[in-house]
Amino acid sequence: MNNVIPFNSINLENRKxxxxxxxxxxxxxxxxxxxxxxxxxxDLSNFSLRPREIWANWLICVVLRKLHGDNITFMDDCKGDGFLVDREMGVMIPTEHVCALDISVADDLPKGEDRIINAIKFKISKSKYDGKILVVFFDGAGKFYRSKIRKAVYGKHHFEAIFCVGLLESSNDKYSYSVTEFRESFKDKSITHRVDINGNFDDWKITQILK
Known part of the structure; x- marks a missing residue:
């Protein structure tokens, strides 16, 4: 199933x-x-996505913009979790989000890569999401190995790509997140970047994590 949509085929009225x-x-x-x-x-009054969906899409896009240019952005979607948009290529791909946060009212989630793998496998079991970009938004995982995540999901899904977006640390001085991209075309590889947002939330820095 291919969910890549020509950008000019969408009515942009009432979409942000x-x-x-x-x-x-x-x-x-x-x-x-x-x-x-x-x-x-x-819910937000001026955007159809949930705050965590906006935030995860923002983090993914600033990394992709560093890699591929400023034509990468995202758009809301009243029926889903938003679109990642490449204005230069003229295409957009729907995203599907899954949350793996330490929410106080929820059951305890495992630490490490199991927290992320379990979230991915839950969405893999729902074949209606094939062809979308899966976004796993998590915190509280502690140390995890992306190679183990890759091994657990490689060849077992039909997503366009999987992005794992996780909180690394937070303080008055900065908030730091990791953004890891998995694609079947990467085979046994993955790409991880660290996004550091300053305490005033008016600037950010992106660095690639090699290990």
């Missing part, structure tokens, strides 16, 4: 396409700094 990533970052600051907003999925 992100153009200024710095403005969105500042708007998201209070929602990220109070994790209850990421836990409970509170």
């Amino acid at each position: 396409l992100i153009k200024d990533f710095k403005i969105v970052l500042k708007d998201l600051e209070p929602l990220v700094k109070d994790p209850r907003f990421l836990w409970n999925g509170r």
Whole structure:
């Protein structure tokens, strides 16, 4: 199943396409700094996605923009979890999100890569998501090995790609996330970047994690 959609085939009326990533970052600051907003999925009045879906898509896109240019962005979707958009290529791909956060009212989740693998396998079991980009948004995993994640899911899914977005650390000075991309075409490889957002939420730095 191919979910790559020509961008010009979509009616953009009443859809929000992100153009200024710095403005969105500042708007998201209070929602990220109070994790209850990421836990409970509170609806926003001006965007159809949940706060954690916006935040994960933002983190993925700033990495992709560093790699592929500023034509990469994302857009909301009243029926789903949003689209990643390549304006230069003229295409958009729907995303499917799964949450693996340490939510106080939820059952305890495993540590390490099992937390991420379990979330991926849950979505693999739902074949209706084939062809989408799967986004796993997590925290509390501690140390994990992306090679073990890759081994557990390689050849066992039909997603366009899998992005694992996880909180590494948070403080008054900065928030840091890892963004790991898995694709079947990468075979036994994966790509991980670290996104460091300063404490004022007005700038960020991206570095590749080689190990």
